[in-house]
Amino acid sequence: MPDLVPGAAAGHLGGAEAVHALADRVAAGLGGDLRDHLMYFAIRVGVRRLADAAAAERQARMVGSLQYDIVGNERRGAERTAELAG
Known part of the structure; x- marks a missing residue:
C-alpha cells in the first residue's frame, strides 16, 4: 500500500500516490x-x-x-x- 500523507486521516492518500491509486481504479473499471x-x-x-x-x-x-x-x-x-x- 502507498505511503499515507503525514498527518492525514487513516486511509487517505495524497500526491503521486493518490494519482497512481486512482489510475489503478480507472484501469479496473469505475x-x-x-x-x-x-x-x-x-x-x-x-x-x-x-x-x-x-x-x-x-x-x-x-x-x-x-x-x-x-x-x-x-x-x-x-x-x-x-x-x-x-
Whole structure:
C-alpha cells in the first residue's frame, strides 16, 4: 500500500500516490457513481483550483515587481508592470 500523507486521516492518500491509486481504479473499471463524481465534480474542482493558484502566483509576481520598481525609483519599470496588469 502507498505511503499515507503525514498527518492525514487513516486511509487517505495524497500526491503521486493518490494519482497512481486512482489510475489503478480507472484501469479496473469505475462504477457509475464514482465516474459521475469524478467527471462532473472532482476533476472540475481540481482544475479550477489549479487555475486560481496560477492566477494568484502571476498577480503576486506583478505586485512584487511593482514594489521592487518603486523602491528602486524605477518609474519606467513600474509603468511596464502596470501595462502588463492590463
